[in-house]
Amino acid sequence: MIAPSKLCLTDTVYYRHSCDRLPRSPVPPSFDAATALLWEPQSVPRRGPRPGLTLDAVARAGVEIADADGLAAVTMQRVAASLGVTKMALYRYVPGKDELVALMVDRAVGEPPELDGDWRPRLRGWAHALFERFWHHPWAIAATVGARPVGPNEVGWLDVAVTALDGTGLRGAEMLDVAVTLTGHVRGIAQQAASARHPEEALASTLAALVAGRRDRMPVLAAALESVADDERDNALDFGLDRILDGVALLITSRTRPE
Secondary structure, three states: OOOHHHOOEEOOEEOOOOHHHOOOOOOOHHHHHHHHHHHOOOOOOOOOOOOOOOHHHHHHHHHHHHHHHOHHHOOHHHHHHHHOOOHHHHOOOOOOHHHHHHHHHHHHHOOOOOOOOOHHHHHHHHHHHHHHHHHHOOHHHHHOOOOOOOOHHHHHHHHHHHHHOOOOOOOHHHHHHHHHHHHHHHHHHHHHHHHOOOHHHHHHHHHHHHHOOOOOOOHHHHHHHHHHOOOOOOOHHHHHHHHHHHHHHHHHHHHHOOO
């Protein structure tokens, strides 16, 4: 069983630096309740009517609402209505919205991909798969920030990333840092992609319009924007991944090179 109080969380994965020295906020009761829902098997009540819902069905209903109308549209009342039960009946399964969102995130993230091969293509495939999850569920970007309950699917993604680096000579802490760095890059690009279908092209067009007529003040930027038309658009995800993995490759080489 994972002890949440021993983890320092940020974004989608664990961040390891000086966790014990960071100021701690009181852990809300919903943290432990959500962790129990995510990790512990749910028993069937011995008394009263047999449950007619499952946690997965509740999470699925919440995800469908968030996908359609955003996270703010998810309420206990609306989820209950979509399931054909009363709000009070829904509380038998999920104590509140915090716990509901935790269940939704783990369902939206889903099980991690099964990847084979060398560490680099595995991590590249991992990052692309994570981007696709955020692409299909953009509300999950805002829902996966800060200290919060983390479910087995999400922890599974971290395990896949760290396992890809096993045997490379990197220390465990460095493996975690690689996963954090990749996740941060993926999240940043996914957040931009959620606001526009072709975010880089939209940004370049906006900047080009602003810089037009001001080339004497910003000549290098103006020339760079002009070159965008001749280059492949919306390549920031792969460009960033390649540069991050290039750096990891250099670190691995430095660890495995004979002295």
